[in-house]
Amino acid sequence: xxxxxxxxxxxxxxxxxxxxxxxxxxxxxxxxxxxxxxxxxxxxxxxxxxxxxxxxxxxxxxxxxxxxxxxxxxxxxxxxxxxx
Numbered sequence: 001x002x003x004x005x006x007x008x009x010x011x012x013x014x015x016x017x018x019x020x021x022x023x024x025x026x027x028x029x030x031x032x033x034x035x036x037x038x039x040x041x042x043x044x045x046x047x048x049x050x051x052x053x054x055x056x057x058x059x060x061x062x063x064x065x066x067x068x069x070x071x072x073x074x075x076x077x078x079x080x081x082x083x084x
Contacts, residue, residue: 008057008082009043015068017026036074041066043076051076 014064016034041053051073054065 006084008084009078010080010082011041011043011053012077012079013039013041013051013053013068013073014077015039015072016074017072039066039068040079043078046070046076 014036016036042057044052049066053062053066054062
């Protein structure tokens with residue numbers, strides 16, 4: 001059996017967040033434009049429901065876990081890969 005070594009990936013995640021307008025709006029002001037943002041971090045894992053990023057990794061522990069629902073993710077781009 002071949003063992004695969006774990007790799008650490010620095011990624012950019014393009015994703016859309018929920019937003020709101022706290023004031024009055026008329027019909028012409030309601031649109032379906034997405035405000036896309038980017039998050040950068042170490043890819044912890046991808047599941048069917050979430051993409052998990054972290055700020056730091058140290059001997060099996062993650063610091064600063066950020067969880068993005070998959071339905072909001074538009075793209076994941078690998079910036080760099082590091083062997084562990």
